[in-house]
Amino acid sequence: MLHPKLIHPESIVVIGGSDNVQSPGGSVLKNLIDHKYPGQLYVVNPKQEIVQGVKSYKNLNELPKVDLAIVAIAAKYIPEAIRILAQQKETKGFIVFSAGFSEKDENGTKLEKEIVELINIAGGSLLGPNNIGLINQYYTGVFTRPIPKLDKKGVDFISGSGATAVFIIEAAESMGLTFSSVYTVGNSAQIGVEEVLEYLDQSFEEDKSSKVKLLYIESIKDPLKFLEHTASLISKGCKIAAIKAGSSEAGNRAASSHTGAIANSDVFIDALFKKAGIIRCYGRNELITVAGILLQKGSKGKNIAIITHAGGPAVMLTDVLSKNGLQVPSLKGTHCKTLLGELFEGSSVTNPIDFLATGTAQQLETIIDYCEHKFDEIDAMAVIFGSPGLSSVYDAYEVLHNKIKTCKKPIYAILPSVVNVKNEMDAFIKKGNIVFNDEVLFGKALAKVSNYTIVQDKVQTLELKSLKKVRKLIDALPNGYMSSETAFKLLDCAGVKMAAQKYARNKTDLHKVSETLKYPVVLKVEGPLHKSDVGGVILNVSNEKELHDHFDKLMQIDGAKSVLIQPMISGMEIFIGAKKEGNYPSIVLCGLGGIFVEVLKDISVNMVPISNKEALNMISSLKAFPVLKGIRGKKGINIQALAEMITKVSKLLILAPEISELDINPLLASENDLIAVDARICIKKA
């Protein structure tokens, strides 16, 4: 938990504060003074007695007790300074701007550990080192500019990168985005993104706290903590949008199984965000556009009225919305006729509602009133209003401002004339409004927000009858891939229905097996990992002679240990996989099996524990879902049975987190049945 003195310090000292406002120490002091920090300010500077009008102490020992220290001196002097502050000055909040710690070298890592330990012992909180600081409603403890427009209902923003935070704040300015707080965690020596989330979660107050959180993250150290507090905030009504940078192949590794190759680290981030209910963004512009939407009223549905006095942008917005799952429903009926009567000749009210380049502010007001009160099918309005530069549009923007404030349906202001009516836009923003400039970037963000559904559901308590069996099997296994035989046993314990298996290591085994065999059967070599690549799978073996012939051939394959004999089952090939990486909860993947997994990458992913509802959602979000449901005369599979199997695998993974990879492929599915035919499971114990 973040110490209250970090959040709301009655007194702040800037260690290394100076008159040079181009230095971090001078700049943060200027920011605190300019933005009227109401508490007691001190400076420690060995050369001066007054810095920027603030009392400066040449020696740290002379400093009175102080709640928060903002440290902007060379790294090597910092441990001693923190020792004095923590032990003698009752300082509990620490913000360390300085670089030269763990991000630099081993010596820096040592220094960093030293200061964390000092602060831990004192029960204090450390933000940084190597960050730009913290901004909240109470003080502006950053050395960078600009200070964003502050509002307690603005966004809470946590950033893993100081520079990125600056650039996001800059880009947000021209949109009118307001901030409730900005936390930059730097090296996250003590407080990371997870700890700030924990604080925001635990200090959340329904009426007082901001409900929009933005994150820029480069790494997640504690996924479970991250998940706990983001999910909790979202369950309290918050919306969270986040960028997790570093999502490309750099972090991938060559994995030995199919599942492994698909599930790179980024898939875990996706699954984690989905589990928590976080809207994932990929760039600064996207993040702030999404934030701009989240800060406005929520929309009840997906039917958008586009109100415009310029055709082109309305057409492009219609395109992007309807291609991304939103509707721009065609308006009809008597209200249309009466509305049309209020507009200039040549206007169109079918949606987009185009009231022409000559349209007036009064007409804009009328149209919005119709959308608010008369067109019940409309859930939200997007108003596109620019100017060719001939006259001012203050009146139209005043209408827009008033309607945004009073209407129950959200109204989004898309104002494209960034040059012609810049003054009008600035005035509009000054009144507390949010502005979007590009209709297509807005439309994509609106679709992202609107399509975001959180499938959260209680997961059934684990009721595996074979709990003990599972643990006994797992505990006895070494690391690495277990045999098919063991994998089948394990899945059987989890309630996964398996095809009958018989193994033959030699001719004697084979003779014994063949006595009770019903043809046709399938033969599979045991030993090589990718059986079909080495010609190790023989389908449709229909008599004893073939059985023996193929057995002999299979046993000659490099690495062959035995041959698995199974009944020939037909059905749609389904795939369920699972993977665990680092300290992330396991993820489960599913899709149409075989080449579709590998070539088309049509796969759904979720993180354990997976409820039945979530499993159904996984299945229905597959592109191949129509195939699974049955299409054009071909029967589908038992979707509910597949969902159940996913939840069973989820349970198994929770019971046995040592399972690093699991691959049930194929799983043959018919209208009624769902039978696992082959499985591979890898164990990795900590």
Added chain:
Amino acid sequence: MLHPKLIHPESIVVIGGSDNVQSPGGSVLKNLIDHKYPGQLYVVNPKQEIVQGVKSYKNLNELPKVDLAIVAIAAKYIPEAIRILAQQKETKGFIVFSAGFSEKDENGTKLEKEIVELINIAGGSLLGPNNIGLINQYYTGVFTRPIPKLDKKGVDFISGSGATAVFIIEAAESMGLTFSSVYTVGNSAQIGVEEVLEYLDQSFEEDKSSKVKLLYIESIKDPLKFLEHTASLISKGCKIAAIKAGSSEAGNRAASSHTGAIANSDVFIDALFKKAGIIRCYGRNELITVAGILLQKGSKGKNIAIITHAGGPAVMLTDVLSKNGLQVPSLKGTHCKTLLGELFEGSSVTNPIDFLATGTAQQLETIIDYCEHKFDEIDAMAVIFGSPGLSSVYDAYEVLHNKIKTCKKPIYAILPSVVNVKNEMDAFIKKGNIVFNDEVLFGKALAKVSNYTIVQDKVQTLELKSLKKVRKLIDALPNGYMSSETAFKLLDCAGVKMAAQKYARNKTDLHKVSETLKYPVVLKVEGPLHKSDVGGVILNVSNEKELHDHFDKLMQIDGAKSVLIQPMISGMEIFIGAKKEGNYPSIVLCGLGGIFVEVLKDISVNMVPISNKEALNMISSLKAFPVLKGIRGKKGINIQALAEMITKVSKLLILAPEISELDINPLLASENDLIAVDARICIKKA
């Protein structure tokens, strides 16, 4: 061809010019004066003798001869004005701002026809009506603001929407995008987008003309003309990026065949753009970002060095580039070591090259020099350089400016600090540079440009032996779907290899057919359009009894006319389709057949004529291409044979443009062979 007097008028009259600069007539006059139109200016205004210092004629008849008329009076007065100008004043260029023509009602359409006729008779050129005008290096004939920064090497921009043109020009301003010309076509009564393209094509001069064209289009009236001139410009070294708005489902129609359902109008636009070599964009921001890249030097390859003093944006840019087919190659070797020695401790040169927040302009220069001269694997540089707001960055931007001018490799300036160093950015732009603000939007656009490959190739001359046969068959057919039998004949003429077909309309036929039959065979009902939906396809019929039983059942299906009997062939199911719509050339589609066409929508499209190279490109751009090549022990198909079949279908479509829909599905493909099993062809004669 556009009349030279429209492009370079020695004299201009503004009909309806006034002192009211908030009116179109007053505003265009102000623009012409402010931007120093060098020719003779006149005004026609019945109330004044001098308007904005320009000689005004109260009566049109008094006006001297004049090259160009810009008309801003009420629609109803325009025909008479144009009559006088065209017949008495030798006026050849006409720009009509006024609305109230074909966009309004029937009467307006009549007026519009009238003025077009007058202008046609006089051999003049009309831009508009209902547009905002024209800007080129010589005059600024628009009534809107802002006038963009003009440069003969800037973009040529043609817009189907005046307001959209204004908004694009506004958005382009803060990027530093320059314009060579802006044409807005309004109602396109005489000059449409196609005619402006024709003019740009025919007047193109290698050294003098701009090589970047931007289009905002809402409709294409003459696709062939559009294709001819865009392809020609591109073959001359131009790059064209275009938005075609109105791409969503609104324009779609319920179609009777698979191909039809997939190929909505937007697919034709895609194919047309691909054929011409146009980069398709979907929003204003994307269009100008792409233009900003196209205006800079071209890159020889896809290896990008990211040079930054801030980690976050560099990571996001790395992500977006590497996810979209570009590389951010890791740099190694002695040059890395020596470069690292020139930077501050803690810098990284592995790419992204991060020279820290404290990095200097001098270091930036050194890094760029290394990328230009020493890192041979690097093709282009993206420099991300913002500021936390403590000090100015004039020096760094000066380095960037000089290096952009002198380096052979392109350097893209990503300057995110839109607030902190706005002045520095403005100065940088004033020197003629282009600026990108958001690294991810830039990265997506760079990938779009870099991945754009134009597969243009001479198509073999039509050498169909059966040319006459094809025409004879087609000429004899009525509109609608032809029988399978005729379809097979037609495809046979085109050289498409077909499975043997025998038809039985009744038991007598069946007996005759069965005499020479080799089992197993396939039975298909003839008559119903979607055979498999009605259970009309029976596979693997293996003896005469089965043949008769199934025949009887099939003939009982509603609409059954006969039964087609074919040998049972196995192979991968491929699909080739074709479609023609309006005056667009036919398109050919291909993909993996069956449910993959319908569910996964994994389809390649191209427009006829299709060369072998283009056909191969269609095949290799399928997501299912690995499957076609053969994967994991399964053999692939004969790719070259498929390509040839596509070119054969392309030839057939050129010979028989009456084919409105064609569907060869399935086409069974093996390692060697490619045999069409079923086909459906629809004829639509004009």
